[in-house]
Every structure is written in structure tokens, then in C-alpha cells.
Amino acid sequence: MDKIKRRLQSTSGASLLELVVALSIFAIAALVLLQGFTQAAKVNKKSGEYLLATELAQNIMEEVKSNGLETTSLAFNYPIDLTNSGASRFQFLKGRESLIQSGDISIGELVYNESSKKLEPAILYKEGVVGEKDITSSILSKDNGKAWEFIPRESGTQRSKYYFQVSGLEKDTREFDVLVTFDGSLDSGYKKDDNDYRAEDEKNDYLAPNIEKLNTKENAFLVMEEDWDKEAIQVEMIDKQKEYAQKRWEEDKRAYEHTYPGSSVTFESLYGEKPQGLLYENVWANTKRTLIVSVTEEKGVVKASAYYKFDASHYTDGSHYGAMNLYTSDPHSQSLNFDKLESIPVTFFSTEVGSNLESIYIFYYPNYKTLGKGIFDEIVIENEQNLPFNVYVIKQSKTEGSSTIPSLVQEQQYKMALTVKETPSKNGESNWFTNSGLYRSKVKLLTNINQNISNDSKGTTVNQGSIKYMDSSTNKGLTGTSARRILSMTTLDNKTRKDRIYKVTVEIYRKGAAMQQFKDVKPIVTLESSKDS
Numbered sequence: 001m002d003k004i005k006r007r008l009q010s011t012s013g014a015s016l017l018e019l020v021v022a023l024s025i026f027a028i029a030a031l032v033l034l035q036g037f038t039q040a041a042k043v044n045k046k047s048g049e050y051l052l053a054t055e056l057a058q059n060i061m062e063e064v065k066s067n068g069l070e071t072t073s074l075a076f077n078y079p080i081d082l083t084n085s086g087a088s089r090f091q092f093l094k095g096r097e098s099l100i101q102s103g104d105i106s107i108g109e110l111v112y113n114e115s116s117k118k119l120e121p122a123i124l125y126k127e128g129v130v131g132e133k134d135i136t137s138s139i140l141s142k143d144n145g146k147a148w149e150f151i152p153r154e155s156g157t158q159r160s161k162y163y164f165q166v167s168g169l170e171k172d173t174r175e176f177d178v179l180v181t182f183d184g185s186l187d188s189g190y191k192k193d194d195n196d197y198r199a200e201d202e203k204n205d206y207l208a209p210n211i212e213k214l215n216t217k218e219n220a221f222l223v224m225e226e227d228w229d230k231e232a233i234q235v236e237m238i239d240k241q242k243e244y245a246q247k248r249w250e251e252d253k254r255a256y257e258h259t260y261p262g263s264s265v266t267f268e269s270l271y272g273e274k275p276q277g278l279l280y281e282n283v284w285a286n287t288k289r290t291l292i293v294s295v296t297e298e299k300g301v302v303k304a305s306a307y308y309k310f311d312a313s314h315y316t317d318g319s320h321y322g323a324m325n326l327y328t329s330d331p332h333s334q335s336l337n338f339d340k341l342e343s344i345p346v347t348f349f350s351t352e353v354g355s356n357l358e359s360i361y362i363f364y365y366p367n368y369k370t371l372g373k374g375i376f377d378e379i380v381i382e383n384e385q386n387l388p389f390n391v392y393v394i395k396q397s398k399t400e401g402s403s404t405i406p407s408l409v410q411e412q413q414y415k416m417a418l419t420v421k422e423t424p425s426k427n428g429e430s431n432w433f434t435n436s437g438l439y440r441s442k443v444k445l446l447t448n449i450n451q452n453i454s455n456d457s458k459g460t461t462v463n464q465g466s467i468k469y470m471d472s473s474t475n476k477g478l479t480g481t482s483a484r485r486i487l488s489m490t491t492l493d494n495k496t497r498k499d500r501i502y503k504v505t506v507e508i509y510r511k512g513a514a515m516q517q518f519k520d521v522k523p524i525v526t527l528e529s530s531k532d533s
Helices: 002-077 097-102 230-259 267-271 280-284 408-413 480-486
Strands: 106-113 118-121 161-171 174-183 219-224 288-298 301-311 340-342 346-350 359-364 377-383 389-395 398-400 403-405 416-422 443-447 465-471 477-479 501-510 525-532
Touching: 002 106, 002 161, 002 174, 002 501, 002 525, 219 301, 219 346, 230 267, 230 280, 230 340, 288 359, 359 377, 377 389, 416 443, 465 480, 477 480
Parallel strands: 219 359, 288 377, 359 389, 377 416, 389 443, 416 465
Antiparallel strands: 106 118, 106 161, 161 174, 174 501, 288 301, 301 340, 301 346, 398 403, 465 477, 501 525
């Protein structure tokens, strides 16, 4: 019995030891597994956060690239579009307008403070509080974004650098802060246009008109319809020619019949029937058009006025009494002058006292009906006080029936002349003519003249006429390349306003980065691209 008892005690002791060992092994294994599950959970959380941040960054990048700098800047400074029922200007913020208005989502432009080395909120215009000269944002608006003007950052160490932020942006229960950067500085990867002698070491800052965004208090518009003044041509030129031609015909007929009474050869058989007047279409197709635009300043007010001249003196329908200059053959009728017409000058724009004229936009339809007749359009800009402003001369196309005007042939045959008159001597530039390579006019010319606007080979160069710069005091002038250089002339190849080539960066941070001005914090995701805005 003692042996059996000892054997049983020995067996139970071994089982207890095995149990303790087994529990220890299980505890260690469980701890390892638990740590593994915790780590896996952390990895999964981080991976999910990264995927959400990446998706958000891609959506924002796609939208800001599509909008360009100016529209993006407007949307960050004035995210609620009051012209569109209070909707968000950004697609990625649609449906969150109430959160923006309550401040739960903070959105705006930032500017870099050189002293603190931090990004700080840009200052917007506030009537009676913050004036135009005190704003630091790139958007000037006096009505909460309904009408606005983009203010390019053109100087300082932050030249052509723009920063925008969104704070508290929620996506699938997670909240993020966003920093968007447009960098157009010289070290942003920009390469100048080697084909543009004006570019030098700078970027292309020439602007093409974006009409919806222009400040109408400083920009003037002159739209010349296809028929500049059809009624005046009919009444003052064609009808008067008809009246004179009929009177002349009757007088000549009486004189002929008095000289040759009873002649078998009738006056009509020699000189035709009584004239019934010329056709407007034929006269217009043989009329030289000249548009004169004059800019003056008086007592702090800048005015732009315009008038036109018509000259159809070379037109005739081939009949004896069908010439527009018929009166010139009659020494007693020299004062008639119905082959030419000059309108009364009309002021189409004036600034407020102390304001400047930024640009004049002249939209006109070339008279393609005069092609092949040695007749060409002419536009003259008179700036005898040497006021600084831009002049845009813009040919227009149209659709007539199933045809588009102009055709490539019409563009190749069209001729015109564009002249700018100033008075260099008023600015002490009396020797401008001998040093024309260094001289620059106050007027800067932007035009699509010499650019093909037909649907065929659109944008190619065509030879359409002369660009001339003249001294109004001496009548000295230069044409061709010299005039283009003096006028800093560029073309209107682009249909939207172009400032610079930008490197665009979208960075997604965890919530709280904006409170730290995005300093010394690492983004979850960074996307980079470039945008030719």
C-alpha cells in the first residue's frame, strides 16, 4: 500500500508541474498573440488613415488643377458662392456649407510671415475696417466674392507663392487638415520660353482678357459691330450720291438734247437710264474703315473716346453716274464730298477722379468683303499725353449659316494697319528714334492680328498688315519689328488669363497641424503636380 501511495503521489506531482509549465507557455503565447493583434490593429488603422488621406489629396489636387490659381484663390478666400444660392465653390466641400459658416471647418488663404517664419491667415477687405492697401490676400472683393479681382504677388521673397488651408475636414469619421501650395517662384522648376525675346529671365506675365473678372472701373470696352454704321452710310453717302447723280443726269440730258435736237442717238443709249442709287453691299465692300481711339486725362479723370472715318472714293459700279466720287468731275460741286464720312467723337469710358485706366479692349469684325481690292482696315490709338495703359485689339469670328467666317483664305488675304501715336518728347525722350532699341512706349499692345483665327490651322501666323509707332509731334514712325518691340507687343494665343507656371502641392495632415501653422509636423500624404495657370 505504501508503494502504491507513493506512486500515486509521484504521478499527481508530475501532472501539477506539467500544468504550471503549460500555463506559462500559454500565457507567453497569448501575450505574443495579443501584441500581434494590437500591432495589426495599429497598422490597419494607419493604413486606413493613409488611404483616406490619399483619396482626399487626389480629389483636392484634381479640383485645384482644374480651377487654376485665380479660381482656387477665390474659392479659399470666399468658399461660399453668394451668386449660386450659397453653395460651396469646391466640389469636395459640397454639402458642408453649414459647417463652413459655423466655423467647424476653417478655410482660407495663408501668407508667410518673414518675421515669425510662420504661415498666418491672410487679411481680407472689410469695408470701414481693412482698406484695399491693407489686404494681404490675393483676392480683392468688396461684396463677399460676388465681384472680385485677383491680385498677383509680384514682389518680395514670397513672389508668386500662394498658400491655402482647410482645417477640420472630416472623412469617414476621421478629421484632417489640408495645406495647398501654388509655387511660381523662379526656383520652382520653371523654364523660360526660349522662343520669346520678351521673356528674358522672367516668366510669362502677359495677360489675355478674361472678361468676367475684369474691373470695369479701370477697363474700357469698345465693341465694333460688323456694320459700323449702316444707316449713316446709306443716308449720308449712298442717298446723297443718288440725289446728286440723278440731278446731274437730268442736267446732262437737257444739255445733250439742246445740243443735239432730234438726234437718233438718245442720251440714254450713251449714258444709261436715270440712276437709281448704288447698293449698300457693294459700297461697303469697297469702303476703307478707320477707327480712331483717343485717350486723354484732365483734372484726374482719364477718358477714352472714339470716332470713325469711311472712305469709298474709289468705288464705281462701272456706269457713267455710278461713281462715289462723281462730284469731283464737277467744279461747282466740290463741297459735296459724299464719298467720305466722319462720325462725331463719342466718349465711351471715363475713370473716377484719381483712378487709372488699365486696359482698352477693342473687339471688331474685319471687313473680309474688301479682300483683293487694295482696301484695308485701320485702327489708330492716340495717346499724346503718354498715359500708361494696355490696348487689346481683338479680331472676332462668326458663324453665318453653315459657314464659319473667316476662312483660312480670308485670313491669309486680309490686310489692316494698326498705329499708336504718342509724344515721347514730353517725357524727355527726344532721341527715341535714334535709340529705338532701348525705347519703350507707355502703351502696351496685345492683339491677335497676324494670328489666324479661322478653324483651319488655327493659331498659325499670317501676314495681315503693319504695326506702326508714331511720334505725334514730329510724325516720325517705325514699323515692323522695331514698332513691336517699342510697344512690347505680344499675341493673344491664350483664351484665359495667364500668370505663371506653378508647382502645385497638396499636403494632408492629422487634425491640429493648422493650429501649429503646419510647422514641425509631418504630413500623412503629399501630392505634387504642376499647373500652367
